[in-house]
Amino acid sequence: MSRQQFLATGEMDPFFTSWAYQDLAQIAYEQNELAKAQHSLSQALALRAKPEEGVHVFSSGALIHARLLHACGETQKAQEMLMRWERSTHFSWPLSTIQVLLARLHLALGNLPAVEQWAQYAFSPQTSTQERSLPLLYQQEEALLLARLHIAQKRGEIALQVLTPWKEKAQAQGRGRSVLEIQILEALAHAAYQEQSQAQTPLLQAVKLAQPENYQRLFLDEGPMMESLLKTILPELRNPSLLSFVRTLLRAFARERDVLSPKEETPSRVSMALRLHIRNSS
Template sequence: QQGRLRASATLWRKALVVIEEREFRGTLPLPLIGWVYLRMGEILYEWNELEKAADYLSEGLERSKLGGDVRAMIAGHLLDGRLKLASGDILQAAECLEQAGVLAENAPFPDWIGRFGRFQLEVWLAQDKLRSAGDWAEALLQDNRFEGQLEREAAQLTMARALIVRGDITSLERARTSLKRLVEAAQGEGRTGVQIEALALQALADWKRGERPGAMIHFENALRLAEPEGYVRLFVDLGLPLARLLQEAHVRGILPEYVEVLLEAFSTDLSTVREGALPEPLTPREQETLNLIAAGLTNQEIAEQLVVSPETVKKHAASIYNKLGVRSRTQATARARELGLLN
C-alpha cells in the first residue's frame, strides 16, 4: 500500500528468522508461514530477482495449500502467473490466472477483485486481445463489489492502462483525468506505490498524445519516487511503450544508473530499445491511421472512416512510415506489432 519495499523486505526477513526458530515446535500456523514466503516473493519479483522470487513462491504456495488458506493460494497463483509472463510463457500465465479465478469464484473475496483484474488485463494484452481487455476493464470499473480504497484504485489503474492502450483521443483524456485524481489522492495520503504507477501511466498517456515535455515531467517524478525503493517490474511490465520513455530519460541524463538498470531488465525481445532505434511518437491521428492500415483498409476506406481526404491519409501514412523506418503497409504493420503500437 505504502510502496516501502525495503522496509517491508526487512520485516518479512525478520519474520522468516522467527519461523526458522519456532517452526519445529509447531507453534506457527501454516497459512501464516505461507503468507510470509509469498510476500517476500512479491517483493523479490518487483526487484526483478525472479529466480529467488520463484523459490519463495514455491515454498509459500506449498504452505498455503497445506494450511488450506484460499486467499494465500490466490495470491500465489497470481505471483506464479506474473513470473510465467515475465519469462514469456503466456500460455502458462493464462493457466495460472485460470487457477486463481477458480479459487476466487468459489470463495468470495471482494478485496481481490481489483488485483485479480490487473493481471487479467496483462494476460489479455500479452495475447493481443485488446478489444476484450478494453471491454472487460470498463465492466470492472462498474463492479460494485469492491471492498475499500485499495481495490478501487487497483481497478482505476487497470482501466487507465486499458484506455491508454486503446489510444484514441477520448480514451486518453479519460485516462489522464482519472490518473490526475489518483496521483493527488495518493500523494496526499503517502501511498507511494500507487503514486509511482499512476505517474508512469500519466507519462504514457501524454507521450501517446504527442506531449513529450509533459510526459517526461511525470516520468521523472515517477522515477525519483521509485529509485530509493528499487522498483523494477512496475515499469518493465508496462512493456515497450514505457521503454521508449526510459530511452528518452537516458538521453536526458535522468537518474542514469537507475534508468540503465531498468533498461537492462527488459527482455531481449526489446533489444531495439538498447540500440536507440525507437520511433518518434505518433500523433493521435497517425495512431488511428496506423490501426486502420493494420486492419487492411484501403486509403479511400480510411479517409471515409476518419472523414478526411485520401491525400491526407497518404500524408499520415508517409509520416508513419518515416517514424517507423519502413517503406510499405506490410512492413509498417509488422514493425508496429513488434513495438506494441497496435490497438
C-alpha cells in the same frame, strides 16, 4: 477460533511462514530478481501438500505466481491458472483482483477486446452496488487498468482524467508506491497523446521515487512504450545513481526482448530467462 502464529509445539504456524515467503517473493519480483522470487514462492508452496485445496487466493501464492509466469514468457499458463481461481472464487474482493490481473495479461498480449469487455462489466451502471463496494486499493487497481486501456487505445487525455483523482488520493494518504505507479502511467498517457516533452516530467519524478527501492517491474511490465520513453530521458539525467538505474532498466528490457521473443512458450525458455537473471544478479 482465530488462527495463532505459533502451534502448540512452539513452532511457527506454516500458514504465516508461507505468507512471509510470499512477501519475499513479491519484493524480489518488484526488484526484477525473478529467480529469487521463484525460489521464495517455491518455499511458500512447499509448506502445503495441495496449495489450492481450501486455500484463499490471496494466501495461495497464485497472484505472484501468475506475474512470474508472465514475466518469464509463460503468459498462457498464467491465464489458465487465474481462470481456475476465477471459477472457484465467489467473493467480490478476490474476484476483482483476479479479473484485473487477467485483463492486464490480455492487455500485454494486445487483446484489447478482452480488456474492453472487462471494463464494460467493471464500470457498468448495471453492476450491483454490493459488487462495486470494493476497498479503495481495489478500486484503484481497476482505475489504473482502465487508464492503461485508454493509453493502449491512444486516448491519453482520457487516461489522464482517470489518473488525476487517484494521484491526489495517493499523495494525500502518503502512498508512495501508488504515486510512483500513477506517475509512470501519466508519462505513458502523455506519450499516447503525442506529448513527448510533457511525458518526461512525470517519468523523471517516477525514476527518482523508484531508484532508492529498486522498483524495476513497475517500469518493465509497461512494455515497449516505456522502454522508448526511458531512452528519451537519458540526456536529462545528471545524478549518477539515477543514470545507472535507468540504464539497468534498459538492459533488462533488452534481455527480455532477446530471451522472451514472441515464440512458442516452453519450459526451457523460462529456465533460460531465470538463469540469465541469476547470472546478472550474482
